[in-house]
Amino acid sequence: MSSTKVPAAILVLLLVATTVSGAHWDHAVDLDENYRLLWSINNQDITFEVQARTLGYVGLGFSTDGSIYGADVVIGWVDNGQVHFQDRHFKMNSNGEPHVDPSQDYVLLLGYENATHTVLRFR
Secondary structure, eight states, X not given: OOTTHHHHHHHHHHHHHXXXXXXXXXXXXXXXXXXXXXXXXXXXXXXXXXXXXXXXXXXXXXXXXXXXXXXXXXXXXXXXXXXXXXXXXXOTTOOSSOEEOSSOOOOEEEEEEOSSOEEEEXX
């Protein structure tokens, strides 16, 4: 390969790698060594990405008072390559799993599982 083609090839590889790796994030927090939350705010939308060291389900809850009761929750998992993603909520003073919301308000943008992590991106 000529010397002028090498920088062009490297540039193309970098662009492809950046595109595949994902979005730019304004904020990131490691909640522990197994759960990373990233998010960006754009106009009216907040885009989230959850990266969890698990091959099971992943969840993220939103609450006005920090309690699980009344919280809005997104839950997702990958089963045989198929991504499942649900908008759920915990009813006040209820026990057990969160109920599926009649209105699915979150939009799944990306979901996958690799050898160690489950990743969900949504808004």
